Amino acid sequence: MPSSVFDAKRFLSDVPSQPGVYRMYDHQGTVIYVGKAKDLKKRLSSYFRKLVGHVKTQALVSHIAHIDVTLTHSETDALILEHDYIKQYMPKYNVLLRDDKSYPYILLSAHRHPRLAYHRGAKRDKGEYFGPYPNGGAVRESLHLLQKLFPIRQCTDVFYQTRSRPCLQYQIGRCSAPCVGKISDEDYQAQVQLATLFLRGKNDQVIADLVSKMSEAAESLAFEKAARLRDQIQALRAVSEQQEVSSTQGDLDVIGVRYESGIACFHLLFIREGKILGSRSFFPKVPAQTELDEVLSGFMLQFYLNSDAQRSFPDEVIISHEFEELHPLEQAIAQALNKKILIKTRVRAERARYLKLALTNATNAVHTKLAQKNTIEQRFVALETALDIHEPLTRLECYDISHTMGESTVASCVVFNREGPDTSQYRRFNIKGITPGDDYAAMSQALSRRFDKMSAEAAMPEIVFIDGGIGQLRQAQAIINEKFAHLSKQPLAIGIAKGESRKPGLETLIWGHNEQAFSLDGDAIALHLIQHIRDESHRFAITGHRNKRQKTRNTSTLENIPGVGPKRRKALLQFLGGLQEVKNASVTQLAKVPGISIEMAQTIYDSLRG
16 A cells, blocks of 8 residues: 555545445555445545544544545445445444344244254254344243243253153153153144244233133143143233233334443344343444444444344334434345335334333443443552552453363453453463363463463553462463563563452462562452452353363263264163263173164274273
């Protein structure tokens, strides 16, 4: 890219007065801004006027080294292309919505005995999907509720196919055990149909059907069945009273917007088939001094044209603020999705109440975010003072080790900056090749992998906190000395040793370079920051350890043997009496199992012995 001063006059002389998209580059060739215009010449000329009042525009223009222009046939095409470019380049002067995760659904599978399951991603499995839900927690909460109301299986197909007797879920009344024939296919399908109606928000119809069946059971003197139906009706009525179910028909998103002190929040209510599935707040990255219209346009463009998110789209979107490009955006979404979506800003009655609720939540979220930001900034300043550091701290890291008697050892690395926890930078390390329970070796391995081939340009923390005593700290300091030997500056290592009875406020801090201990007052906000990052590191480590341990314990060694599927695994366990008996069996004994040939028996025998 050219390194000389950008010649705006010469550039503008060749720009046509047509719709299109422009990309602005800095001197390093990085795209710093993507925009679109109905008239490119008019729009780009506005950047280079003598009096540019907006601070953001002044900062942007000062970094321009080159501009690329792409013509389109219409403003709608320009909007779609602008979104594609923003997603590709992530320019720092654009409003950026980092939301490329798919949204979770509840899947009702199309098996003989359908299964209710959590689903995220592309809709590959056959069955009916309900959602999208705002987050995974909302789906799990709904599945937990459904398990209480309708005894439909939620177990995996592998677990379902290998059952020879009812599991614990049947014993506690959370499943009807179709896997072992404890319920007829007709009765099971009746429960599936009721669950489907419930997920569609038709609670009254579900209750009416159950009342009718209860009456029939009572008249035929099937009192036990009638009592079960009565209990199910009572549970459903209790749920219906607790839920705020919308009487609004159709699918819609309701968006409340709040933009204050550089922080923008979009609070969405997800309403599908007349039922509120939940809500979620979005905080897009907004460049300094950006106007509200640009924030609104940027969010709507990226949220509703992001095909990677695998979300279903409503028929109607209600937003609390108008913006200039609302109608062109409406046309662009309709063209890109091949579906008509109405975007409204003026509504009445029930929709107005939803909009007010969304706006209230957005306002509260921004105020909470600002309060947290101020608190974190104060804590960083206090920490700099307490540790006698004269340059602003921008990155803190903390490491912790978690295991159960040496099993499934996991190390965590959490990162804090002046905005608070930077979760995108968190890392976990699965520790391997050490003596089980050796925390010193685990810490050494985690730090070695984190700082392996560290360059001067890489993100380097000013302080590395170690959750542990002098032993773990020495390992960390040794790795820092080794990995940063070629650099002029290296991070400070500080150990956090728990105090008497592990009570917060009694922690002892230890310098890594001289192993001198010191402490801070229990009410010092600098210590509160250290405790926060230490506790977050511990939470992240123990969560990773528990997940790894659970996965290990839920996985049978038979699952890793080539050629041994659910049927053969079930036959082995039933014929020989358990996993330990399978491990102890000879090739001859294994070959006697139905469906196991002598070659397969040899493969199983060899695999179980490494």
